[in-house]
């Protein structure tokens with residue numbers, strides 16, 4: 001620390017301890033000094049008998065609130081401004097925590113809604129066709145969407161967070177996984193080669209739960225992907241974004 005800095009520190013200390021009525025301004029100046037290195041050279045005319053207080057701005061990790069409260073004096077009417085300011089800052093901090101928690105909860109709810117593709121392939125070989133509309137794909141009734149892959153080692157991802165309720169072999173669906181997402185949504189991934197989960201497992205959105213295969217009633221390597229909401233089949237196309 002050079003001579004000028006020493007002088008400046010002495011001026012700050014004298015300034016802060018010289019008179020109660022200027023402490024609030026002093027705190028703001030100290031905060032400004034911390035924030036931007038702003039120097040000031042105010043020197044009061046009179047020195048009061050107030051007890052000397054440590055200049056907290058010398059501590060590297062001091063917060064604005066710390067600085068203000070070192071100048072708080074319950075006997076000093078001007079300190080009521082400090083109390084109000086601290087209360088406002090505390091309330092702001094509490095509000096930010098509440099907002100943060102609500103955002104976390106909203107994001108967690110969002111994770112329980114199916115979204116995105118269950119495999120990295122974008123080759124849709126058969127579209128969703130729950131009413132056997134002859135204009136869709138091959139016109140057969142199809143309550144899911146088939147996404148073809150070129151090999152059997154392509155990972156299948158859970159499209160939402162939830163609990164595995166079924167992980168077994170079915171003569172039609174082959175090796176299948178069904179996940180309950182706890183909000184009316186279930187997803188099903190069928191014709192898998194290998195399953196990596198068992199019933200009861202908790203999975204997160206994006207977890208690899210199986211690999212694509214050609215098991216069950218299937219004529220090629222693909223993932224048959226279904227989404228139900230409250231027991232009603234949904235078009236997976238509406239949930240790919």
Ligand SMILES: [Zn+2]
Pocket residue numbers: 126142144145146223224225
């Ligand atoms: Zn299918």
